[in-house]
Amino acid sequence: MKRFITIKDIARELNISVSTVSRALRDTYDVNKETRERVLEMAAKLNYKPNFNATGLAKRNSHNIAVILPFITNYYFSTVITGIQEVAYENGYNIVLYVTNDSPDRELSIIDNLPITSLDGLLVSVASNSDAIDHFEEVMANGIPIVFFDRVVNNMEASKVMQDDYNGAFEGVEHLINNGYKKIAHIAGPIGLTFTQNRLKGYIDAMTKHQLPIHEEWIIHSGFSQEDGKKDAEKLMECKDKPDAIFAANDRKAIGAMMLLKSKGIAIGKEIGIIGFTNDPSSEIISPSLTTIAEPALDIGRKSCELLLKHITKTYFHPQEVVFPGRLIVRESSVKES
Amino acid sequence: MKRFITIKDIARELNISVSTVSRALRDTYDVNKETRERVLEMAAKLNYKPNFNATGLAKRNSHNIAVILPFITNYYFSTVITGIQEVAYENGYNIVLYVTNDSPDRELSIIDNLPITSLDGLLVSVASNSDAIDHFEEVMANGIPIVFFDRVVNNMEASKVMQDDYNGAFEGVEHLINNGYKKIAHIAGPIGLTFTQNRLKGYIDAMTKHQLPIHEEWIIHSGFSQEDGKKDAEKLMECKDKPDAIFAANDRKAIGAMMLLKSKGIAIGKEIGIIGFTNDPSSEIISPSLTTIAEPALDIGRKSCELLLKHITKTYFHPQEVVFPGRLIVRESSVKES
Incomplete structure (x- = not known):
């Protein structure tokens, strides 16, 4: 199979970044004349063709x-x-x-x-x-x-x-604290995602600002589904030191947690406060209705x-x-x- | 602007259907040889080019x-x-x-x-x-x-x-009847859609089979949103002869109706039965949970x-x-x- 020359090849030959090659070929404002000329020369030398997979x-x-x-x-x-x-x-x-x-x-x-x-x-x-x-x-x-x-x-x-995931999470957790909850857990998304990290940081900083302890077992990373929220809440209910509130990374997880708590006869709000993230239509439909941070989608x-x-x-x-x-x-x- | 010759032009010239021209050009099993030849001749005469907007x-x-x-x-x-x-x-x-x-x-x-x-x-x-x-x-x-x-x-x-919209609606309405509801309303979709008609027909036939009266004011056509369901239910509550059950064309409308009834303190199930159509995740989240016809999506x-x-x-x-x-x-x- 014939391999097409890509901008990666040009970058390698010139020992510059792929991004610089891309910008040089596009002639953007921030590439100097000399670099641009070197890129164009190398592109010609390697017989680089733009539109790698296109017919025109x-x-x-x-x-x-x-x-x-x-x-x-x-x-x-x-x-x-x-x-x-x-x-x-x-x-x-x-x-x-x-x-x-x-x-x-x-x-x-x-x-x-x-x-x-x-x-x-x-x-x-x-x-x-x-x-x-x-x-x-x-x-x-x-x-x-x-x-x-x-x-x-x-x-x-x-x-x-x-x-702004960080400030959204911070504001949500601070709202829980202002409403008298002190032992706040966080059921989070998969650990590798940037926005998981930002929401986690917002949670930690709000707790720290108010000098509230954070237990390691109160932070659970899993998926984004209702089922994941249910399982996370189940784990939290098995903690020796049970949390009195849950900040969920999204509304689906929050709703899963609520359904688990409801099935156990735990009064949501009174016994355990819950807050989600998204403002999914379901957050208004469920009873009690779910406090959430609306995303500016x-x-x-x-x-x-x-x-x-x-x-x-x-x-x-x-x-x-x-x-x-x-x-x-x-x-x-x-x-x-x- | 240059107008391209389309199969519509060929059909008009030969006074046959667009569908026949299409099938003749594709050489499908159900077009006879003579027709196919006439179509190909006319296509050549009009200089018809396939791939009307394509570059290859x-x-x-x-x-x-x-x-x-x-x-x-x-x-x-x-x-x-x-x-x-x-x-x-x-x-x-x-x-x-x-x-x-x-x-x-x-x-x-x-x-x-x-x-x-x-x-x-x-x-x-x-x-x-x-x-x-x-x-x-x-x-x-x-x-x-x-x-x-x-x-x-x-x-x-x-x-x-x-x-099968017809049988789904029929089965749903018959389920309401078998559970003791007799004055069943239908909050439907826009009147022009085929599946609105099929679900309406299922409703009418189930009522007719069980010799239950259908009041004209119990059939309301509107949109598919939760808000539409709310408004439809409001109208039904103003009927002189109030229905004792509602068959909604979809779950969002059913949920809108439920929220209206709940806000008026009407006991869902006991006072007014409700059934939706879709099996949207919300139908399980709302309380009381919503009976529905699951679509085989x-x-x-x-x-x-x-x-x-x-x-x-x-x-x-x-x-x-x-x-x-x-x-x-x-x-x-x-x-x-x-």
């Missing part, structure tokens, strides 16, 4: 935007998509969705098979343990701008739109698409990083007397 | 499947997608999602801009009031097979995968994709129609004594 040149006016993201079947991502759609449609763009199922392999396969001749830009939320940075650089080297949202790539120069979707349209229409538009705050919504599950 | 010939081994559907943000469609993904991934295919937001205009725009050179097949659930039959025929004439699911096109020869997704793969790999595979039954799940909302 990028049209730049296909009015199609591709969205690559881990899941579409949860409330958070489907709301982000709604925001993306709103802005895309207002501006005459269609969107095309690619779902990685949070698999780095599938993500690579999707990127390498993108019909980039019929795309104007890319919105990406990366898979856990994504291994695709060079591939994203390659896409950008081909003149296709990328905006990352929610699960962003740290060491890439591109626009990024995120939410719609804003994230809209802003990501707005930034991408700017990158599509203006070659020299500087990458931006935008962080949206969460919003505490107090309901019944975190109030002792109701 | 269909590869037939891109291993990409496109899915066009009205929504992804509800539980039903996102579960169908999960089923499609399972089968696609097992067989080494990627999927690409296009969302119409239930708009016929957007649907047309999506079809006319499909990158058909990088697609092996299409899975479609049409928009309400879809006007795209000829466009779908055109796609099929280009050798791209289509399988329709859930919201299918009636007068097109293609494989179709549906659920995963089966529909899997079967649609299986059929499409057969069409992709076997040119002479006969179109099939598959109907999956719903499944009654009895919970608390439809039981008088609990």
